[in-house]
C-alpha cells in the first residue's frame with residue numbers, strides 16, 4: 779500500500795509494526811470499525827464515542843478522519859492487523875498545535891485484541907510519526923480515571939504523569955477526573971535508542 783498524500787502535500791506514511799500496520803482509513807473499513815467499537819467496555823472511558831455504535835457512526839467518522847487528515851489538522855490511523863488485514867482499532871493525533879509543536883494522542887482497540895502488546899506497538903508507531911514527520915516536541919494524553927489499562931500502556935511507553943484535572947469530564951452522568959500524561963521528543967529518542 780502506498781503512502782497517502784494530503785491536500786497540502788504532506789506524505790502520510792503507512793507505518794509498519796511487527797503485527798500491525800497503521801494506515802489511513804477507507805470507506806470499506808466501516809464494518810470492522812463498527813464491530814469492534816460497538817462495545818460498552820471499549821467506549822467506556824472515551825470522550826465522544828457513542829454507544830450503541832452504528833455503521834452510520836463509523837461511516838461518518840471515516841469521512842471526518844479523511845477530511846482532517848487531508849487538511850493536516852488531526853490524523854487518525856486505522857490499526858490494521860496483518861493476520862487478517864482488518865482494522866481492529868484507531869490511533870490518532872489530534873489538537874495539533876504546530877506553533878508549540880504539541881499534539882494529543884488517543885486510541886482504542888477491539889476488546890478481543892487487548893493484552894497482546896498491540897496498543898503499545900501502535901503507540902510507538904504514532905510517536906515516531908509525530909516526532910519524526912510532524913516534528914512535534916511534546917505528545918500528551920488525557921485518561922479518564924480509573925482507566926487502568928490506558929495508564930499502564932502510557933507508563934510502559936515512557937509517558938510521564940503531569941497531573942490530575944479534577945472532575946473535568948461528565949461521562950454517563952458522572953463527573954470523572956482526567957489524568958494527563960506526556961512524553962517529550964528527547965525522552966522518546968532516549969527510549970528508542972537507549973544509550
Ligand SMILES: CC(C)(COP(=O)(O)OP(=O)(O)OC[C@H]1O[C@@H](n2cnc3c(N)ncnc32)[C@H](O)[C@@H]1OP(=O)(O)O)[C@@H](O)C(=O)NCCC(=O)NCCS
Nearest residue numbers: 820885886887892893894895896897898927928930931934
Ligand atoms: C487502552 C488499550 C488501548 C490498551 O490496549 P492493549 O493492547 O491491551 O495494551 P498492550 O497489550 O499494548 O499493553 C501495554 C502495556 O500495558 C499493560 N497493560 C495493559 N492493560 C493493562 C491492565 N488492564 N492492567 C495492567 N496492565 C495493563 C500491559 O501489560 C503492557 O505492559 P508490557 O509492555 O510490560 O507488556 C485498550 O485497553 C483499549 O482499547 N481500551 C478501551 C479504549 C480506551 O480506553 N482508550 C483510551 C482512552 S484514553
